[in-house]
Amino acid sequence: MRAVQIAQHADDLPRATAFYAELFGRGPVASFDPPGLVFFDLDGQRLLLEEGAPSALHYYLVEDVDxxxxxMRAAGTAVESEPHVIFTHRDDQLGPAGTEEVQAFLRDTEGNLVGLVEHRPTAGRSGPT
Structure with a gap:
């Protein structure tokens, strides 16, 4: 089993669509108006933007969180938390062994919190930080 879709609340679909297009570096794969649905494809998992959807906290794996x-800051996005190490992966259970999990958080245009995650190679460190 795998997740196929995340629904995210958006009061203003064009504004939210522009934000996620900037974040992902590509536009949506489908839009339906009415009823007001925008879909992005993230390697087989869809992000659905919809006014009627609840707010969700989702995390995106990125190559370089900094x-x-x-x-995103240059584009005017509110950064809630600068990149920081959460913990070090000693095994492959939650991420690649031998990497630090670096996370940062920002707000989308609709006020939803969005997490960014990078698995950064450690410099000879192990264990929780």
């Missing part, structure tokens, strides 16, 4: 935060 670069994404800098790009």
């Amino acid at each position: 670069a994404v935060i800098a790009r």
Whole structure:
């Protein structure tokens, strides 16, 4: 079993669509108006933006969290938490062994919190940080 879709609340679909297009570096794959639905494809998992959806906290794996935060900040996005190490992966249970999990958080245009995650190679460290 795998997750196929995340629904996210959006008061203003064009504004939210522009935000996620900037974040993902690509536009939506489908839009339906009415009823007001926008879909992004994230390697087989869909993000659905819809006014009637509840707010959800979702995390996106990125190659370089510092670069994404800098790009989004330059686009006017509110950064809630700068990139910081959450813990070190000693095994592959939650991420690649030998990496630090670096997370940062920002707000989308609709006020929803969005997490960014990078698995950064450690510099000879192990264990929780």
